[in-house]
Every structure is written in C-alpha cells, then in structure tokens.
Amino acid sequence: MTRPLTERRPIAVHGATGRLGRLIVHELGEDFAGPIGRDGLVPPCELVIDVSSAEGTAALVPRLDGQALLVGTTGDLPMDALTAYAARAPVAIVPNFSAGVPLLIDILEQLAPRLPQGWSIEVVEAHHAHKRDAPSGTAKRLVAATGRPDVPCHSLRAGDTIGEHTVWLAGPGERLELKHVATRREVFAIGAVRHARWLLDQPPGLVRP
Ligand SMILES: NC(=O)c1ccc[n+]([C@@H]2O[C@H](COP(=O)([O-])OP(=O)(O)OC[C@H]3O[C@@H](n4cnc5c(N)ncnc54)[C@H](OP(=O)(O)O)[C@@H]3O)[C@@H](O)[C@H]2O)c1
Missing domain, CATH: 3.30.360.10 (Dihydrodipicolinate Reductase; domain 2)
Structure with a gap:
C-alpha cells in the first residue's frame, strides 16, 4: 500500500547507477525520490544520499538547497564545503554503513x-x-x-x-x-537507509551517528 505523501520522507541518491547506489535505490523502495546524475539536477526531496566519488561530492554540495546530506563516499572529500553546508542542514559523513x-x-x-x-x-x-x-x-x-x-x-x-x-x-x-x-554489499545499502532515516531527525550541523 502506498503511504500518504505527508508520511513519506523522499530520499534522492547521488551515484544511483553505481555498485552501491543501485542497491540503495532498491532498499529505499517508495521513498526513493529519484537519481541525481552528472547533470546535477536535484529532484524534490528531504535528504540526499551521496555514494559517488570525491569529485562528485564536490560538484553536488553547491547544488543542494537545505536538504539533509548523508555522505557515504570516501576519498579526498571537500571538507570545507561540507562544513559550510552543515550550517544550513544536517550532514553526516559515514565511511562504512555496516553494523x-x-x-x-x-x-x-x-x-x-x-x-x-x-x-x-x-x-x-x-x-x-x-x-x-x-x-x-x-x-x-x-x-x-x-x-x-x-x-x-x-x-x-x-x-x-x-x-x-x-x-x-x-x-x-x-x-x-x-x-x-x-x-554482501547489501549490508551497506541497508545501513545507508538506516542512517538516512536517523539523519532526517537531526538538527543542522556536522553530526556523527
Ligand atoms: N559508506 C559505505 O559503507 C560505502 C560502502 C561501499 C562503497 N562506498 C563508497 O561509495 C562510493 C561509490 O562506490 P561504488 O562502488 O558504488 O562506485 P561506482 O560503482 O564506481 O559508482 C559510482 C557512482 O557515482 C557516480 N559518479 C562518479 N563520479 C561522479 C561525479 N563526478 N559526478 C556525479 N556522479 C559521479 C557514477 O556515475 P556514472 O554512472 O555517471 O559514472 C556512479 O553512479 C565510493 O566512494 C566508495 O568508496 C561507501
């Protein structure tokens, strides 16, 4: 049964075509708001899960507009931009989504x-x-x-x-x-969705699970 729109917390995925992104999309089910591709268009959503590349994360942050941001991407992340964005929205950087x-x-x-x-x-x-x-x-x-x-x-x-x-x-x-x-790579996808639901209820700032 489809839940009413007011109960839904739509979540977009940056890197949705990747090994991990595809599994997260599957795990989100009807909460998936849509992919964010290299064109950077962000569908209406409350939270973005970023599982792309360090360059991808750097390109994504300026395109966001107050959505919560869960960064699962690893590598040389744009920490200054992420810290600045965290003044407006909850941001979590989680290099491993497993339990x-x-x-x-x-x-x-x-x-x-x-x-x-x-x-x-x-x-x-x-x-x-x-x-x-x-x-x-x-x-x-x-x-x-x-x-x-x-x-x-x-x-x-x-x-x-x-x-x-x-x-x-x-x-x-x-x-x-x-x-x-x-x-199994699925543990990261299940964990990403668990972290996303937690992050939706956090205040703005760089938060740690
Ligand atoms: N936190 C965790 O638990 C966890 C677990 C596993 C992996 N990771 C990390 O998650 C990231 C993705 O891993 P993966 O194995 O899924 O990689 P992957 O299969 O190479 O997928 C990367 C995805 O990101 C997109 N992408 C790459 N560079 C981009 C850019 N500059 N702008 C926009 N989109 C870009 C790709 O889009 P295209 O299709 O257009 O190339 C693809 O959808 C890596 O940093 C990896 O270390 C984290």
Whole structure:
C-alpha cells in the first residue's frame, strides 16, 4: 500500500547507477525520490544520499538547497564545503554503513589505550580492484580510533572483494587480530537507509551517528 505523501520522507541518491547506489535505490523502495546524475539536477526531496566519488561530492554540495546530506563516499572529500553546508542542514559523513564496523571501532577505542608497552598496531584492508581510494575511509577511521595517528595502513585491491578490515595488535611473541568482513554489499545499502532515516531527525550541523 502506498503511504500518504505527508508520511513519506523522499530520499534522492547521488551515484544511483553505481555498485552501491543501485542497491540503495532498491532498499529505499517508495521513498526513493529519484537519481541525481552528472547533470546535477536535484529532484524534490528531504535528504540526499551521496555514494559517488570525491569529485562528485564536490560538484553536488553547491547544488543542494537545505536538504539533509548523508555522505557515504570516501576519498579526498571537500571538507570545507561540507562544513559550510552543515550550517544550513544536517550532514553526516559515514565511511562504512555496516553494523559491524562501528562495533569494531568501539572495541578498538577501548583496547588501544590498554595495550602493553611496545605493542604496535597496523591496519590491513582489502577491496575489489575497482576501488579508487586507498587507504579506505574505514581504515582511516580505524586509525583514528586507536588514538595513534602514525598507525600504518596496508591496502589490497584484488578481484571482487567487497570489503575487509583487519587490525593487528602485535607484541613480542603474540598478537591479536580484530577483523570485519563484509560478505554482501547489501549490508551497506541497508545501513545507508538506516542512517538516512536517523539523519532526517537531526538538527543542522556536522553530526556523527
Ligand atoms: N559508506 C559505505 O559503507 C560505502 C560502502 C561501499 C562503497 N562506498 C563508497 O561509495 C562510493 C561509490 O562506490 P561504488 O562502488 O558504488 O562506485 P561506482 O560503482 O564506481 O559508482 C559510482 C557512482 O557515482 C557516480 N559518479 C562518479 N563520479 C561522479 C561525479 N563526478 N559526478 C556525479 N556522479 C559521479 C557514477 O556515475 P556514472 O554512472 O555517471 O559514472 C556512479 O553512479 C565510493 O566512494 C566508495 O568508496 C561507501
């Protein structure tokens, strides 16, 4: 049954033809307001999910007019423009929409300060051969969670790997490995829609889930 227009919260997708964008469109169902393509035309909507490229995000922001903005794109994002736009609308930058990676971040934030002296931390991430940025946005977020900005990241780009992140916590004669593996790309689409619904109820500003 189609919901009345007043109950609907239409959501547009920038990057709707991409690997992730197509799945998000499917997941949105009747809440999908339409695609935003390279012509930049924005259909009437309350929120835009951006899963394009860093250049795409930079081109999108000046075209928005007060819609909430959920950025799932990773890479060299236009942070000045996003921060300026956040004065007008809620903006969230979420480099990993899965349910598991935030748990991994929580664990790492608790564990890193408790490591014995002399232990080192390294992050290894693997993605499909088409991924453009390295290290991944998630790997950068994991490094931030350790509180050690000099943690090395190692990137593999191989085959059709969806997304894997392993944090090595290594000491003399032993190590811990904390690992997240995305086995289906749909987890990111489901998570994107979950984050979008949350963001619709947030005040203007750069907000973190
Ligand atoms: N947050 C997360 O959980 C998560 C998960 C997976 C991926 N990602 C990120 O999401 C982004 C997209 O990933 P993907 O695998 O779906 O990539 P993809 O398959 O290459 O799709 C990219 C999409 O963005 C569009 N696009 C690219 N550059 C553009 C530009 N300059 N202006 C307008 N549109 C542009 C493409 O349009 P055309 O069809 O016209 O080329 C296409 O629709 C990447 O940054 C990736 O790292 C995030």
